[in-house]
Amino acid sequence: MPISRRDFVGAPLLAAVTAALPTRAAGAKPASAGKRVSAADAAGRAARAAVEAGACPGVALQVAQRGRTLFARQVGLANLETGTRVGPDSIFRVGSLTKQFTAALVLKLAADGKLKLDDPVHRYLPFFPSDRPFTVLELAHHTAGLRDDDTDAAASGDESSPTQLDLAKAIGRQQTFFDFPPGTAWRYSNANYIVLGALVEKVADQSLAEAAAALIFRPLGLERTAFDTSAAVVRGRVDGYTRVDGAPGTFTHAPYLDVARAGGAGAMRSCTDDLCRWHHALFANRLFDARWTSLMTTPGRLRDGRVSGSQRFSPEDASYGDVQYGMGLLLPPPDDKGRTVQHYGFINGFSALLETRLDQALTTAILCNADPGPGLPFRAIREVSGHL
Numbered sequence: 001m002p003i004s005r006r007d008f009v010g011a012p013l014l015a016a017v018t019a020a021l022p023t024r025a026a027g028a029k030p031a032s033a034g035k036r037v038s039a040a041d042a043a044g045r046a047a048r049a050a051v052e053a054g055a056c057p058g059v060a061l062q063v064a065q066r067g068r069t070l071f072a073r074q075v076g077l078a079n080l081e082t083g084t085r086v087g088p089d090s091i092f093r094v095g096s097l098t099k100q101f102t103a104a105l106v107l108k109l110a111a112d113g114k115l116k117l118d119d120p121v122h123r124y125l126p127f128f129p130s131d132r133p134f135t136v137l138e139l140a141h142h143t144a145g146l147r148d149d150d151t152d153a154a155a156s157g158d159e160s161s162p163t164q165l166d167l168a169k170a171i172g173r174q175q176t177f178f179d180f181p182p183g184t185a186w187r188y189s190n191a192n193y194i195v196l197g198a199l200v201e202k203v204a205d206q207s208l209a210e211a212a213a214a215l216i217f218r219p220l221g222l223e224r225t226a227f228d229t230s231a232a233v234v235r236g237r238v239d240g241y242t243r244v245d246g247a248p249g250t251f252t253h254a255p256y257l258d259v260a261r262a263g264g265a266g267a268m269r270s271c272t273d274d275l276c277r278w279h280h281a282l283f284a285n286r287l288f289d290a291r292w293t294s295l296m297t298t299p300g301r302l303r304d305g306r307v308s309g310s311q312r313f314s315p316e317d318a319s320y321g322d323v324q325y326g327m328g329l330l331l332p333p334p335d336d337k338g339r340t341v342q343h344y345g346f347i348n349g350f351s352a353l354l355e356t357r358l359d360q361a362l363t364t365a366i367l368c369n370a371d372p373g374p375g376l377p378f379r380a381i382r383e384v385s386g387h388l
Helices: 010-020 033-052 098-111 136-141 164-172 190-204 208-217 259-266 272-283 290-296 315-320 378-385
Strands: 058-065 068-079 092-095 241-243 251-253 268-270 340-347 350-357 362-368
Touching: 033 058, 033 068, 033 378, 058 272, 068 272, 092 259, 092 350, 092 362, 098 136, 098 190, 098 208, 098 259, 098 272, 098 290, 098 340, 136 190, 164 190, 164 259, 190 208, 190 259, 259 340, 268 272, 272 290, 272 350, 272 362, 350 378, 362 378
Parallel strands: 092 340
Antiparallel strands: 058 068, 058 362, 092 268, 241 251, 340 350, 350 362
């Protein structure tokens, strides 16, 4: 079955976060050349093991520190029909890694004085109700309470090329608009980031893709990163696949998805090199100053002042444990190596991870061309990079 808008990062993300929590490496010494070579070999073996076990056709991974690549590996096939191998410039869909870019666009507009994070969203998008206002920041923190219901109007619009504003208006027509009163609880909802995408379009007066290119991609030199469309012809594009149950190593093409409908929540494509350079530029404050970067990595709060993760709306979200949410970023508890920020991305046929250990400026990017599931090499590769 297709991964719905509700699920293209929800339940798989929860499982991934839960699996990630125990993987903490001790020691914080700089990696020697020999250690880097050993880590590169181990990461490559983990990627090959995933491919050989039939978890995915291909894997691209890269580990970088302070903007310098320590190692990169590409394993397996980008296209099963042509036999094309995954390469350094292979382009994958990245699902909800998109959210951190959307959040950064909002912060860039705020830094430029074009919007205020504490403003009610209806001030910019008047088709949303004013009687129960929610703020720009609450959208980014997943505390706005918006229902993520792709069985309703939000997914059934007739627009062939919907804008973010089209998608946000459809969300506004959902029969049930809120899961909970704004600011009172936390629940991961892709609807929040689709509405943020609409906010960017309204304030920037251009499409989300154009705004991202003008404000982030071109200034930072992210030449192989973009908001994707199903019609785009992309050099190096990787095909996405779904595993056949009970037949390891057998795949079908992933169910079709009009990726544009994932919008600011999950519509982007990229490569491992761009993703590593993105995190280096972001956390080196090249996009905006440290005040705004700090907001991205600060856990959200409810209106009563409690950290947002203290009041999960859904009982199933208890598995997040102490992992909090900033702006488009998951924030695990600090360990003996300091703070980590991360996010997973899952969309039809693709699974992704981007993680940076902030105090070491060490970034790991992993891209796979299969739906989420057991056997993907995220945890094994994270454990390798955790010992650098």
